[in-house]
Amino acid sequence: MNNQPLIRLKAITKRFKGVIANDAVDFDLYPGEVHTLLGENGAGKSTLMHILSGLVQPDSGSIEIRGESVNIRSPYDSLRHGIGMVYQHFALVPNLTVIENIILGFEEGLILNRKRTESVLKQIFKEFELSLPLDEKISNLSVGERQRVEIAKALFHRSDVLILDEPTSVLTPIESEELFNTVFSMRRMGKAVVFITHKLKETIGISDRISILKLGKKVAEMSGEDLRQVGEEEGYRRIFDVMFDNTQLPKDTTTIKRSSEEMPILELDQVVCLGNFGEMRLKKLSLKLNKGEIFGIAGVDGNGQKELAEILAGQRKVVSGRLILDGNDITHEEGAGTRTDLGISYITDDRMQEGCALSMSVAENSILRLFKRPPFSRRKIMNKANINRHAEALIREFDIKVSGPDVDVGTLSGGNIQKILLARELSLHPKVLVCNKPTQGLDAKTTRYVKDRLQQESVRGTAVLFISSDLDELLSCSDRIGVLYDGELLDIVNRCDANRENIGKLMLGIRQ
Ligand SMILES: Nc1ncnc2c1ncn2[C@@H]1O[C@H](COP(=O)(O)OP(=O)(O)OP(=O)(O)O)[C@@H](O)[C@H]1O
Numbered sequence: 001m002n003n004q005p006l007i008r009l010k011a012i013t014k015r016f017k018g019v020i021a022n023d024a025v026d027f028d029l030y031p032g033e034v035h036t037l038l039g040e041n042g043a044g045k046s047t048l049m050h051i052l053s054g055l056v057q058p059d060s061g062s063i064e065i066r067g068e069s070v071n072i073r074s075p076y077d078s079l080r081h082g083i084g085m086v087y088q089h090f091a092l093v094p095n096l097t098v099i100e101n102i103i104l105g106f107e108e109g110l111i112l113n114r115k116r117t118e119s120v121l122k123q124i125f126k127e128f129e130l131s132l133p134l135d136e137k138i139s140n141l142s143v144g145e146r147q148r149v150e151i152a153k154a155l156f157h158r159s160d161v162l163i164l165d166e167p168t169s170v171l172t173p174i175e176s177e178e179l180f181n182t183v184f185s186m187r188r189m190g191k192a193v194v195f196i197t198h199k200l201k202e203t204i205g206i207s208d209r210i211s212i213l214k215l216g217k218k219v220a221e222m223s224g225e226d227l228r229q230v231g232e233e234e235g236y237r238r239i240f241d242v243m244f245d246n247t248q249l250p251k252d253t254t255t256i257k258r259s260s261e262e263m264p265i266l267e268l269d270q271v272v273c274l275g276n277f278g279e280m281r282l283k284k285l286s287l288k289l290n291k292g293e294i295f296g297i298a299g300v301d302g303n304g305q306k307e308l309a310e311i312l313a314g315q316r317k318v319v320s321g322r323l324i325l326d327g328n329d330i331t332h333e334e335g336a337g338t339r340t341d342l343g344i345s346y347i348t349d350d351r352m353q354e355g356c357a358l359s360m361s362v363a364e365n366s367i368l369r370l371f372k373r374p375p376f377s378r379r380k381i382m383n384k385a386n387i388n389r390h391a392e393a394l395i396r397e398f399d400i401k402v403s404g405p406d407v408d409v410g411t412l413s414g415g416n417i418q419k420i421l422l423a424r425e426l427s428l429h430p431k432v433l434v435c436n437k438p439t440q441g442l443d444a445k446t447t448r449y450v451k452d453r454l455q456q457e458s459v460r461g462t463a464v465l466f467i468s469s470d471l472d473e474l475l476s477c478s479d480r481i482g483v484l485y486d487g488e489l490l491d492i493v494n495r496c497d498a499n500r501e502n503i504g505k506l507m508l509g510i511r512q
Pocket residue numbers: 016017019020021039040041042043044045046047048088401402411412413414415416441
């Protein structure tokens with residue numbers, strides 16, 4: 001490393017109402033380094049990087065870029081200083097194409113020649129191992145592709161610094177590998193990368209340096225090389241010790257199977273449904289979910305997982321076939337509220353758009369879809385005291401980092417928003433719980449807690465449909481795993497027969 005840091009943040013402090021998000025944090029970044037930021041949900045990682053990207057102004061502290069003191073007043077300012085950020089919740093314009101999004105905001109007044117732009121982009125794609133369809137609209141792209149657009153945009157604006165806020169929480173394992181290749185080529189070119197993640201394996205794999213935040217303070221700095229030398233297990237232990245106050249994370253329990261008796265609670269019979277563009281997404285899918293089981297749905301994203309979740313949640317029409325809940329045909333009892341009342345809860349993978357009302361309070365969000373029920377309302381009059389009590393209980397139970405139930409959900413950290421969604425749906429004790437990537441964006445401790453909770457719910461008799469693209473997660477908690485491929489359940493494998501190889505093959509469409 002050279003002696004001069006590219007970026008130096010000194011004693012950065014940022015308070016929001018009721019919380020201190022960053023407390024005198026020092027952070028620096030050298031050319032050609034990958035610097036990872038770790039910390040539990042709400043520790044202040046995104047805020048610190050929002051200060052560097054100009055989205056948030058610090059209360060005090062200073063920023064130096066290449067030795068010079070600067071003020072960063074807006075994301076545009078930051079981009080001018082060579083800093084690009086891929087946000088935890090992306091910021092692209094859905095109706096514009098890839099190339100239009102990339103050049104958006106580029107040097108005001110400069111009219112760009114399309115041919116030249118294209119050739120610059122092609123060169124960037126080659127150097128940094130990216131690939132993208134330039135004329136496709138953003139709304140037609142997968143999440144992984146959208147992320148690549150954000151990265152290409154930063155590189156096109158000649159950023160020397162790229163900040164990635166939990167980039168892999170939305171990627172499939174293969175897409176993550178591709179992203180790491182891009183990060184490594186940036187490092188080779190002398191650029192610097194800030195990487196925020198909750199995944200310790202990748203932290204140890206890619207970091208040159210690691211900084212750990214806790215309650216807004218920087219509490220440790222470690223060398224990636226040292227952690228690789230001591231081995232994964234000891235490396236994890238060192239990180240946990242700092243992140244979670246020396247509490248050892250319990251080992252993942254491959255739990256006891258409950259009663260082997262099959263008691264179907266939900267049946268899908270030859271279900272057909274269409275996607276957003278009228279294409280067939282579920283092709284005569286049949287499946288029986290038993291009381292008290294966790295049924296994992298594996299598959300590469302985009303093979304019908306979202307549609308499967310949505311037809312159960314009452315948010316998408318069944319074109320033909322039937323849904324039977326507890327012996328009753330509920331195919332045409334549509335609507336999210338109706339299905340909640342029937343005992344089907346849904347944890348969506350899209351917490352920002354669908355899962356929560358961001359401009360409403362934690363208390364209001366904790367009773368979405370329940371507000372008509374006692375004890376929250378009687379004769380159309382809301383009982384605020386009961387609602388607050390309910391919200392406070394959930395805040396305690398899920399250790400949600402928020403100063404009180406009146407705070408707007410939109411101001412919470414990503415992981416804490418996810419916790420609200422989980423807390424609300426789990427508090428309903430549904431007959432059937434449909435969850436799509438429920439641990440997305442959660443820190444290691446909360447992830448374990450959520451998996452334990454799903455186990456407990458299933459022991460109580462709830463049937464859990466657990467959709468995830470993380471195979472290890474599915475293998476660790478499912479009783480059976482069904483593999484969804486191109487709208488069909490290719491096979492269903494019992495836990496004792498399931499492993500990375502056979503499920504992995506099925507995910508690629510290869511039948512045994
Ligand atoms: N605009 C805001 N208004 C009020 N509070 C905020 C705002 N932005 C962040 N906070 C608070 O600051 C604290 C730190 O949040 P931040 O988003 O930086 O955490 P994080 O470490 O990125 O967490 P996660 O892992 O969950 O993404 C949280 O308590 C959060 O609620």
